[in-house]
Amino acid sequence: MVTVKISKIQALMLGISSVTVTGHLFYIPVIIYYAGRDSWISLLLATIPAILIGFTISFLAQRFKGQTLVEYSQLILGKWAGKLLAIIFLGYFFHEITLDIRGFGEFYTSAITPQTPILIYMTAIFIMAVYAVRSGLEVLARTNQAFLLFLIPIGVLASILTQKDKDYKNFLPVMNNGWDSILLGTLSITAVYCSIFVLSMILSDVSSAKHLKKYTVMAMVIQTAMFIGPVTGVIAVFGEERAVGMYFPTFQLLRDIEIGTLERLDVIGVLLWSLGSFAKVSLLLYALAVGVAQLFKIDDYTIFVLPIAALIVIVSFLNSEDFIGIYRFERDIYPYYSTLVGLVLPLILLIVSLFRKNISPIKGEHH
Amino acid sequence: MLRFSLILICIMLLSGCWDKKELNEVAVIVGVGIDNEPDGAYKVTAQVIKPTPGGGQQKSSGSEIPTWSLSAKGDTIMEAINNLNKISPRQLYWAHLQIIIFSEATAREGVAPLLSWFERDKDSRAGSYVVVTRGSAESLLNKKVELGNISSKSMVDLLDRAKLRQITASQLKLRVLSTQLITPGIDPVLDVIDPKKIRGKYETYQLTGISVFKDDKMVGFIKDPSSVGTEIAFGQFKNSIIKGVCPKSKKGYFIFQITDFRNKVTPKVHQGDIQIHMNITMEGNLSDQTCPVDLIDSQNLKDIEQQLSANIKKYVQTEFDQAKEWQADIFGIGRELKRYHPKFWDHVGKSKDYLSHVSFRYQFNVNIRRSGLIMEPTTVRQKEMGEK
Numbered sequence A: 001m002v003t004v005k006i007s008k009i010q011a012l013m014l015g016i017s018s019v020t021v022t023g024h025l026f027y028i029p030v031i032i033y034y035a036g037r038d039s040w041i042s043l044l045l046a047t048i049p050a051i052l053i054g055f056t057i058s059f060l061a062q063r064f065k066g067q068t069l070v071e072y073s074q075l076i077l078g079k080w081a082g083k084l085l086a087i088i089f090l091g092y093f094f095h096e097i098t099l100d101i102r103g104f105g106e107f108y109t110s111a112i113t114p115q116t117p118i119l120i121y122m123t124a125i126f127i128m129a130v131y132a133v134r135s136g137l138e139v140l141a142r143t144n145q146a147f148l149l150f151l152i153p154i155g156v157l158a159s160i161l162t163q164k165d166k167d168y169k170n171f172l173p174v175m176n177n178g179w180d181s182i183l184l185g186t187l188s189i190t191a192v193y194c195s196i197f198v199l200s201m202i203l204s205d206v207s208s209a210k211h212l213k214k215y216t217v218m219a220m221v222i223q224t225a226m227f228i229g230p231v232t233g234v235i236a237v238f239g240e241e242r243a244v245g246m247y248f249p250t251f252q253l254l255r256d257i258e259i260g261t262l263e264r265l266d267v268i269g270v271l272l273w274s275l276g277s278f279a280k281v282s283l284l285l286y287a288l289a290v291g292v293a294q295l296f297k298i299d300d301y302t303i304f305v306l307p308i309a310a311l312i313v314i315v316s317f318l319n320s321e322d323f324i325g326i327y328r329f330e331r332d333i334y335p336y337y338s339t340l341v342g343l344v345l346p347l348i349l350l351i352v353s354l355f356r357k358n359i360s361p362i363k364g365e366h367h
Numbered sequence B: 001m002l003r004f005s006l007i008l009i010c011i012m013l014l015s016g017c018w019d020k021k022e023l024n025e026v027a028v029i030v031g032v033g034i035d036n037e038p039d040g041a042y043k044v045t046a047q048v049i050k051p052t053p054g055g056g057q058q059k060s061s062g063s064e065i066p067t068w069s070l071s072a073k074g075d076t077i078m079e080a081i082n083n084l085n086k087i088s089p090r091q092l093y094w095a096h097l098q099i100i101i102f103s104e105a106t107a108r109e110g111v112a113p114l115l116s117w118f119e120r121d122k123d124s125r126a127g128s129y130v131v132v133t134r135g136s137a138e139s140l141l142n143k144k145v146e147l148g149n150i151s152s153k154s155m156v157d158l159l160d161r162a163k164l165r166q167i168t169a170s171q172l173k174l175r176v177l178s179t180q181l182i183t184p185g186i187d188p189v190l191d192v193i194d195p196k197k198i199r200g201k202y203e204t205y206q207l208t209g210i211s212v213f214k215d216d217k218m219v220g221f222i223k224d225p226s227s228v229g230t231e232i233a234f235g236q237f238k239n240s241i242i243k244g245v246c247p248k249s250k251k252g253y254f255i256f257q258i259t260d261f262r263n264k265v266t267p268k269v270h271q272g273d274i275q276i277h278m279n280i281t282m283e284g285n286l287s288d289q290t291c292p293v294d295l296i297d298s299q300n301l302k303d304i305e306q307q308l309s310a311n312i313k314k315y316v317q318t319e320f321d322q323a324k325e326w327q328a329d330i331f332g333i334g335r336e337l338k339r340y341h342p343k344f345w346d347h348v349g350k351s352k353d354y355l356s357h358v359s360f361r362y363q364f365n366v367n368i369r370r371s372g373l374i375m376e377p378t379t380v381r382q383k384e385m386g387e388k
Helices: A008-045 A047-063 A069-077 A079-112 A118-135 A137-161 A178-201 A212-244 A249-255 A266-295 A302-318 A323-332 A334-355 B002-014 B077-087 B104-109 B112-120 B137-141 B151-160 B174-182 B226-233 B298-325 B333-340 B342-348 B352-357 B378-387
Strands: B026-036 B042-049 B067-074 B091-093 B099-103 B129-133 B189-198 B201-214 B217-222 B241-245 B253-270 B273-289 B358-370
Touching: A008 A047, A008 A079, A008 A137, A008 A178, A008 A212, A008 A249, A008 A266, A008 A323, A008 A334, A047 A069, A047 A178, A047 A212, A047 A334, A069 A079, A069 A178, A069 A266, A069 A334, A079 A118, A079 A178, A079 A266, A079 A302, A079 A323, A079 A334, A118 A137, A118 A266, A118 A302, A118 B002, A137 A212, A137 A266, A178 A212, A178 A266, A178 A334, A212 A249, A212 B174, A249 A266, A266 A302, A323 A334, B026 B104, B026 B137, B026 B151, B042 B077, B042 B137, B067 B077, B067 B137, B077 B091, B077 B112, B099 B104, B099 B137, B099 B151, B104 B129, B104 B201, B104 B217, B112 B174, B129 B151, B129 B174, B137 B151, B137 B189, B151 B189, B151 B201, B201 B226, B217 B298, B226 B253, B226 B273, B226 B298, B241 B298, B253 B298, B253 B333, B273 B298, B273 B333, B273 B352, B298 B352, B298 B358, B333 B342, B333 B352, B352 B358
Parallel strands: B026 B091, B026 B099, B099 B129, B129 B189, B273 B358
Antiparallel strands: B026 B042, B042 B067, B189 B201, B201 B217, B241 B253, B253 B273
């Protein structure tokens, strides 16, 4: 396998664009469902787990330089337990991508083109993603870098354009529903952040791991900042009661922009979420293919890309019959499940690696 | 080979999608009216812009109306629209919908069941105005108006430019309506548009005050000028005018034209009594007067300020009392209570009885900035010359 190196910032940019964009599209309703008008408090509190996630990823990446999650989990826990954990992580990535691709397709079919079969969008994005992933990590990183330069100004613009409809009195009364709902909101935001753990599959290819912790934690803080606009904007415009019942509140926010003759800017949202979904799908697909290749000790990961992509499309339909089912899963199960796999397990991995001082680089012991 | 097949797939996918709509295959709907039928069904009337034949560069011949409206019945809005599609020569296209009109009878029955489709449909716009009309919505849409070919467009223009025309309109849009319906402690207020007879013939439209809703059911109309209370309460009274009686002479009137209006509403609760404090800052010009008095005189200015504040108090109180009679919380007092006194709201929010404990406290800050292009009215000068 040709070793391609990407820079730290490129890697983190991949993480940011994949988490924020799908988060904005699908998870804002979940966050609002739990925390209501206090979502912004949840978001502020979520910086703590966000920093923890960033720290865990970068710490593991620095401690096991040049090794991916699949490799170092075997080093830390031994061959079999490590492999089991790696399979759990890969399963998590796989499930994550099926949810995202389904959401992406459902977004198109319910909001833009109801006649077009959902499979078309899934196929289209996978053709691109497979092509990008087969071309290597560097291609992914650079494409995403180019996208993100457009995505962030568009997001800021969307936030500014909706300013006139916002009524910040909608956040009153503050904390009327108690800490429970706020903490559940924090949990659901954390769950969204957790999928950035996929970075541990690509941080091994970063050219220099110096100051990686600082950079990653910064990226997580930036990511939290990028959630402020959508979370507060939706509540400020629609009010808590209305915002709870929407599938794509951020999209509806954009759709209703009316500034003079500037109307129906939903195409901005479509652009934003299509590019973001592409970033996430391709990143996760890359991680999966590389992970599977490393699990079976096969040098060339590219042979796995297409079969995995096909499998993802199929499983994305098996997830749930209807979109409401997906939403319910994301609301009721996802916060706990994703936090468990994306934050708790890596933390355990981190702690175990701290206790096991002399980890042999080639083969670990079964314990 | 891979590259070739990729290109082939891309070409196949890029050639178009299932949902394409060609402009010459759709009927663009600008306004929709909803009436109810005696048998409980709804009648939906859609106003469509007629495509101009032959490229569209022709001058309109005058007698021909450039719109066409078609009606169909159904038990739900979607069914009626489906029936519309059965009779329409072109596919109906909702993305340019600008106004939704409810007839009085429909509004009295409740509008919430009618909004579902408009909110769910991907094409319809949450920025459409929602208005109520006395009589039927169908006939309102089919009235021919002077100075404006498309009747929905003229109505939208009436609402859109209300500020420029210095008239007050609540300008409620679908998004705000659905938010207000779902938010406890506030009842919506919709504009009322009626056809207006000029010289015995219906030729134009008229904004005739507001219709008050309790939850989603209309309960009554409030006519101008006491219908401005909601605008005052929500601080949207800018660019309107207030009439007052001239100080001293007590005969003529003056007109105060508001150029800036802000209202900071704070609810206070005192032993079960709800006090709504309105801190009103108002700036404006004296634009007209019929009395021969120098209104800019400092003593007179004080009188004028008093009159203005008295009028505002009167508008707010009259409208509130009327709505209270109907058990409608049109100023969103409940919403404010929920925001600032959530515990108290939990206690009283079950019914609308809290409205009878509401009283208003005002604090005015009136600034009269200008008096147009002249300092004193012409009448004063003439009188002084005569005395000499």
